[in-house]
Amino acid sequence: MTSSAQTPAGLLADALRGDPGRPLITFYDDATGERVELSVATFGNWVAKTANLLQGDLGAEPGDRLALLLPAHWQTAVWVLAGFSAGVVVMPGGDPADAELVVSGPDTLEAARACRGERVALALRPLGGRFPQPPAGFADYAVEVPSQGDRFVPYTPVAPDAPVLRLPGEDEALTAAGVADRARESAAALGLTTGSRLLSGPAFDTWDGLAAGLLAPLAADASVVLCRHLDRLPADDLAKREAAERVTHTV
Template identity: 40%
Template sequence: MRNAGEHLSFDHALRDRVRRRGGDPLLTYYAPSSGVRIELSPRTFVNWVDKTANLLVDELDLAEGDSAVLPLAVAHPGHWTTLVWIAALWQVGVLVRGPGAVVAAGSPDLVVTGPEEYEHDFPGARALGARAVVACSLHPFGLGFPGPTSPGVLDFGADVPSQPDVYIAAPATPGAPLWQDSERTLDWAGVRDAAGSLLAADGTYGRRTVLPTAAYPTLLTALVGPVLGDGSAVIIDGPVEDRAVAEISAAERSEA
């Protein structure tokens, strides 16, 4: 395992993990209310990330220096689709604006939302004034909405499968800002250092149970920490009783 500080970007760290332990679990996502369990290896996760990055560049014309607001990450911080989106945006070099981010440059270039507004044509997402809106159904297997979205709203589940499996564009510039919220603006070094504080003394992360909270800490515990520390996260999403957390953790052999 490399020292976390040797990785020049999150994408670099993720692909290093794929090369060395690509078939191991990375994310195991549980939604107890619906009985869903989804497991993604580093290799599978990267495939989703690359397809999403190609969608960003080829279909939505986003580029390094653009910004995105993710109501998806506020409403569903621990969903595997949310984590795919953040990794893809970082791969392209798009700043993710979290809650309370300074909007000095006006409207974001992209809004990524969940299914909550589907029946009403996503009025909240449209109100943010972005030039592109993407909606995610959060179907357990990544499928699209049951019916068409209206013009101007792209259905992630319907449009991403046809994207190329490999992202070949130039990597984003090191040092570009990746995350901004009311408390922080971070480039990769800042994100890496924050997640690095979660690792054990030997630089490992282990297999940990993650109960999603706010977007930023969940991002660190559910994705960045496991990638840097050769570990994995068992994400238990939604209201859940302590007994269920203990049972899932025991079944998955994860540290609660």
């Protein structure tokens, strides 16, 4: 059943009230062979911990801009929803110099240094592993997040008309209600219904990539098989994955 929630955090809350044990994100990295499956409950727990890190240790306030320099990855999805939950303006692929906070993968650390505010680095290693040597000037996400609380309550509730998402090339930020509405529209356009399994490879720095990789499946009570480095997977192996994961739709 498609969620009628007015905010992205509401979409996740509806999913948690429905069937929290069902898969939400199945992640593959075809450069490392990693496979990770997150249920709605497990994803929600990561989102809560990350939102607590944002609001607490990092001091993020509603309206602050959060640049995400991250690839298609399950941890990227976590950061997107955590940002929405805390009321910051999430900027996938955004300019770190134009942000109060930045979250970077290991390949974009130099670009991320343009942010004068808080900087967080993700090693993007299997099982959410930490950096062998933490990068100077960055908090290591894998070190900081485990101790955060498992429940998140924003200091200021995120209103439907609050700006929460700014994508590259777009002058104005989408509101929380705008994101939820577009997620439902994308789910319908993709033909997603309850139980659908969508295989997606694009990065989250366009609406289509963000919708396919997270928001549309979340809105439609569906799930996503999220693939990084999908171009390294032979066509025959892709067909086998689609069969093994019971994929119903592909982007």
